[in-house]
Amino acid sequence: MLRTFVLLISLLVFGEGVRAQVSTAIQKKGMWIWQLWTANSGNLDTVITKLKSVGVSWVIIKLADSDSYYNATGKSLYSWASGYGGMDSVVSIFHRNGIKILGYQYVYGIPHYGNGPSESDVAKAILSVKGIDGLVIDAEIQYDTLSTRVATAESYMDSIRAHYPTSTICLSSWSFVSYHTAFPWGAFLNSVDVNMPQTYWAARPRTPASELSKMSGDFATYTPTWISAGYSQAAKPIEPTGQAEYFGYSSDVAQGDIANFCSLSQMTYGYQGVSLWEYTQITHPYVWDEYAAAWPVTSVSDATGATMSYALSQNYPNPFNPSTSINYELEKSSLVLLEVFDVLGRHVATLVNERQSAGKHSALFNAFDLPSGVYFYRLRAGTYSETKKLLLVK
DSSP states (O other): OHHHHHHHHHHHHHHTTOSSOOOGGGSEEEEEETTTTTGGGGOHHHHHHHHHHTTOOEEEEEEESTTTOTTSTTSHHHHHHHTTTSHHHHHHHHHHTTOEEEEEEEEOSSOOSTTSOOHHHHHHHHHTSTTOOOEEEEEOTHHHHOTTHHHHHHHHHHHHHHHOTTSOEEEOOBSOGGGOTTSOHHHHHTTOSEEOOEEOTTTTTOOHHHHHHHHHHHHHHHHHHHHHTTOTTOOOOBOOEEEOSOOSSSOOOOTTHHHHHHHIIIIISOOSEEEEEOGGGOOOHHHHHHHHHSSOOOOBOSSSOBOOOOEEOOOBSSSBSSEEEEEEEESSSEEEEEEEEETTOOEEEEEEEEEEOSEEEEEEEEOTTSOSEEEEEEEEETTEEEEEEEEEOO
C-alpha cells in the first residue's frame, strides 16, 4: 500500500506542469563523456564503437568549462575537435552513427570567462552548434552560496529561452534536495525540460536502491513547495545519472550495481531513461556488460540511424485531461493489442487491435467519460508485452 501511494505521488508530482515532452534524444540509455578528447586516446571511431556495443543512443559531452570551452582556440576540446573538422563535424559523425549528442556546461553563477562571453552567451553558443540535440546545465556549489542566486539563475535561463524557446535543455542536479535547500531549484527547473540528478551512490556510500528512494522522496516532498512559490513548471521528468566507476573517494561501483540501478529506475520508478558517468574512467567489464543488458533500448545501426525494437513509451502528457498520446515501436509487422485498465484490472478501452507494420506508431486515449484516477495501459505485440501507468486528473 505504501509503495502504491509513493508511486501515485510521484506521478502527480513529476507529471504536473511539464513544459515539453521528454525528447526522444534522451530516452532510454545515455552516457556522459567527461573529456571526449581523451576518451580512448581521443579516437572518436573507437568511442562510438564502444557506445554502440552497449546500446547507448545519446551522449553528453563537456563543451564549456575552464579547460574545454569548445569555441576557444588553444583549449583541449577545440584542438581535438579541429582534427575532425570542428564541433559541427563531430556532431555530424555521432548522428551518422545513430547517436544524439548534447552539450554540457558547468555554470558557476558568476562570469567565469574573464573578459569573454557571459555564462548565458556560452550556453547559447552551445545551442548554436550545427545539429546539437540540446544543452545540459550543471549549476552546483556556487548557487548554494551566491547572494543573488535566484535572480542570477532566472536571468541566465530567461536569456537562453528567449533565443532557444523549444530546444531541449536539461538540469544536472544533485539527487538530494534536502541537503541543498538554498539552491534555486525552482528557477532552474521552471525552464528546463528534464532533470538528471547525479545519483552517485558508491561515492556516498549508499546502494542504488537507497539512493533512488531518497531522491524520489526528496523531489516528491519539495516540488509542491516550488510550485506554490510561483514556479508552476518546476515539476519535470527525472532521468537519473548513475555512477559508473570509482570517483577517487569512498567506494567503487560493485558488480550488480548498474543492473540494479537501471532495473529500479525503469520498473519501480518509471523513469524514461538513465545515463552513466563517466566514460573515460570505466575499466570494469561488468559495468559495460550490465549496461548493455539493462533497459530495453533501440539498437543502433552502422550507418542509417536507429533500427526498431519493441518498445512502449510513457504516455504524454501525464497527468492528462481528457486525452493523452501513447507512442510505441514495433520491431517487425505484428498483431498489436493496446488496452487500458483501471486499478482493479477492469477493461476500460481497446485502443488498437490490428496488425501493424514495423516502425513507430501512436494511439490517442480519450478519457472524457472516465473519473479521475490511476489507469494502466498494456501493449502486446508478438511475444512482447509491457504495461505502464497513466494518471487522469479532472
